[in-house]
Amino acid sequence: MGHEFSAQVEALGEGCEGLAVGDIVSVQPCLSCFECDFCKSGHTQRCEKKTFLRELSLEEAPQVFEEMAKDIEKYLKCLIVM
Numbered sequence: 001m002g003h004e005f006s007a008q009v010e011a012l013g014e015g016c017e018g019l020a021v022g023d024i025v026s027v028q029p030c031l032s033c034f035e036c037d038f039c040k041s042g043h044t045q046r047c048e049k050k051t052f053l054r055e056l057s058l059e060e061a062p063q064v065f066e067e068m069a070k071d072i073e074k075y076l077k078c079l080i081v082m
C-alpha cells in the first residue's frame with residue numbers, strides 16, 4: 001500500500017460483518033462505476049471508469065463524498081482488510 005488511507009478498526013456497529021476490532025484496513029483510493037465487468041466481478045480496483053479521489057477538485061470533493069455517503073454500503077465493499 002502506498003497513498004491509500006488506512007486505519008485500525010476500533011469498534012463495530014450493529015450488523016457489521018467481515019471485520020473485527022483490531023483489523024487493519026485500507027480504503028481503495030478511487031471511485032468505481034459498479035457497472036463494468038470488473039466491478040460486477042468484485043474487482044472494483046480495476047474499474048474501467050474509475051476516478052481517483054486525488055483527481056477531485058476542492059469544489060467537487062464535498063459533493064462526491066455526500067453522494068458516496070448516501071450509498072455507503074456499496075463503497076464499504078471496497079474496503080480492503082490487510
Ligand SMILES: [Zn+2]
Pocket residue numbers: 032033034035036037038039040044046047048049050
Ligand atoms: Zn467499474
